Amino acid sequence: MKKPEKFIIILLVFLVFISSFAIVPVSAARYEAEAALLHALGIIDGWYTEPFDAKPGAKLQRQAAVVALVKLFGKKDEVHALTQSEVDGILSRYSDSHLIAPSARPYIAYAVKTGMAAGTSPGTLSPRAWMDSDTFAAMILRNMGYGTDSPEVLLRPMAFLGEISGLDERAVTILSKKVLIKDDAVGILYAALQARLPDRRHLMEDLIGKGYISAITAAKYGFILSDPASGTGMRLPGYAYRPSDREVVYELIRDALLSVSESIMLPVNTASDTPEEVFAVWQDVLNDTPEILYNTGLIYRSDGLLTFDYSLDIEIVKKHRRLLEERAEALLRELIRPGMTDFQKELVIHDYIVNHCTYDPTPSRSPEANSAYGVLCLGKAVCEGYAKAIKLLLDRAGVECLLVTGQALNSFTGTYQSHAWNIVKIEGKYYHLDATWDDPIMKDGSNKLIHTYFNLPDEDIGRDHRWDRTSYPVCVSTEHNYYVYNDLIAIGYDAFVSYASRKAREGHDSIAVKISPNQEIGFDLNKAFKEIQSRANRRICAYKPVDSYGIIELFFK
The missing domain is CATH 3.30.1370 (Ribosomal Protein S8; Chain: A, domain 1)
Known part of the structure; x- marks a missing residue:
């Protein structure tokens, strides 16, 4: 029996704020707050490693402006879908494409391919040329749906963008320059998010509707009121949902x-x-x-x-976050195949974790043992880590999964201890899944894959698990229980003897089958063993006794 991990009780401290005054240097950036927002939205994340930490007064190159344009309209995923050969092929007809920064090449290629941006001539892109406000505004307006033949786009693009985004004349004057600096570009991009499209909706509303930006993210940064009565933020007309x-x-x-x-x-x-x-x-x-x-x-x-x-140290945490992301994505590519059902996804993820992770029974275990990192990257964890790894992979595989915290019975001490497991949703029905208890430590120290706790209803797992049932979905179905779904049930003497002898004759060296709803099997097991050996002409060399769920495992010679 594994000892479940006890969860740490966290003390929340509420401190009284005492204001203080300090001399703070004035920022060189007019749009520092807006830069932080655009960085968080991923629009200028290639300009800075942190929000506005690098040279807001630097001149804006054409290639940086085009990259920001593509990101502004939510096309990152489509850019990443381009292969290297496609990028090189698109850019090959431009004589100055070698001047494009490596990170900007796929964005420039996508913009040229889709018409989001054009070259400065049929054979040049001028990636390192300085960007002016009217050209930048015209590029944004065209991609918002304003026609290239529109007088506003042709003659006064920056002024028109200011009008449809609510900028006052002073702001438009400040942003109207022959050579933009990055701070100016931030102001223009931020204004564009609030600009009206030809159909009178705002660009931010359009991006939310297309799924490029979540409504909650928009509310977080003040574009949608989470509380309309508060009088802050910008309420987008026509968008009903308010987080x-x-x-x-x-x-x-x-x-x-x-x-x-x-x-x-x-x-x-x-x-x-x-x-x-x-x-x-x-x-x-x-x-x-x-x-x-x-x-x-x-x-x-x-x-x-x-x-x-x-x-752990912040830098170590960041490193482990990165390694966990890489490992999770690699595993999903390895395990999940097109056309798999949710049950199949659940099974392959469950079996992988049980087969590749060992329970850590040491009292002085490291923090990694309670994490998905411990399971997926180190192969050693406790119940909390198992449950988190299951949830992480199932979430990303598109299978609804919850983390359950409760208690489980320690059969050695007869007491309940803190424990964590999962509830999954398969074809509209909820089930309990406990990968930790499906990974028992054998007497010789080896690990063994079982499926006793694979998709149980409340009634069954309630024999040795306790949880706040009001906080989680009700689990009543047995349809996707491992033994039911795979027809591994042979209740009673005759059914058990028939099933086991048939499997032995078919060449199976071991079988696991449910022969009773519980540990009370109701027939002579030794008599059944003798008849199975006689019918199959094979010897039962060992068996795992019937557990509390009525499951027995036989091994044949």
Whole structure:
């Protein structure tokens, strides 16, 4: 019996904010806040490694402007779908394509291929030429649907973009330049997100509708009011959904932990006005996001400052996050095939984890043991790590999966201990899945793959597991239980003897079959063994006794 991991109780501290004054240097960037937003949205993530940390006064090259244009309209995935040969082929007809930065080449190729941008002549792109405001604004307007023959686009593109995005004349004047700097470009891109399309919708609304930007992300950065009565942000006409305050706080905490941030400022709203509310949201984020590593606690201050604690050094956490992402994506490419059912996806992921991970029974185990990283990258973990790895892979494979925290019976001590497992949804029905208990440690120290806890209803797993049933979906179906689904059931003497002898004659060296609803089998097992050996003309050399779920395993010579 494995000893389940006990979860750490986190102390949430609510501090009274004491304001203080300090001399702060004035930023050289007019649009620093807007740059942080565009960086978070992935529009200028190629310009800076952190929001506006590098030369906002640097001149804007044409290639950087085109890359930002492509990202502004949500075309990153389509760019990444281009092969290297396609990129090289598209750019080969331009004599100066060798001047394009390597990271910009696929974006420039995509823009040229789709007509989002054109060369400066039939044979040149001028990637290192400086960008002016009218050219940049005209490129944006054309991709918003304003025709190239429109007088506004032809004669006064920057002024027209300012009008449809709500910029005042002073802002338009400041941004109207023969040579843009990156700070200016940020101002123009930010204005474009708020600009009206020809059909009167805003560009941000269009990007949300197409799935390029989530409504919650838009609300988080003030484009959609999460609380219309608050009077802040920009309400986009015609877009009905308004994320709740809790959703906004949830996304902020989730994004911060995924990026391994040490602290963030939360907006003051109905989901952040008490530490208890923030603590509850944080717990939901951890349960829903197995990619988050080593976050052991937080401190919330009344001014909205939320500080996170990690059990390992920040740089190590970031490294492990990157390695976990790489490993998860590689495994999904290896395990998941087109046309697989959700049951098949669940089974192959369950079996991989059980076969490639060992339970860590040591009391002084490392923080990695409680994480998906421990399972997928180190091959050693405890129940929390098993459950998080299952959820991470099933989530990405498109199978609904929940992390369950509760207790499980330790058969050696007769007491219940903290434990974690999963609930999965297969074809509209919910089931319990406990990969940890399907990975028993044998007497010789070896590991063994079993499926006793693969897709159980509440009634069955409730024999040795306890959880808050009001907090999770009800599980009543047995349709996708491993033994039911694979027809591995032979209840009673006659059915068991017939099934086991047939499998032995077919050449199976071992079988696992459910012969009773529970440990009370109701017939003489030794008599059944003798008849099986006689019918199959093979010897039963060993067997695993019937467990509490009525499953027996036989081994033949």
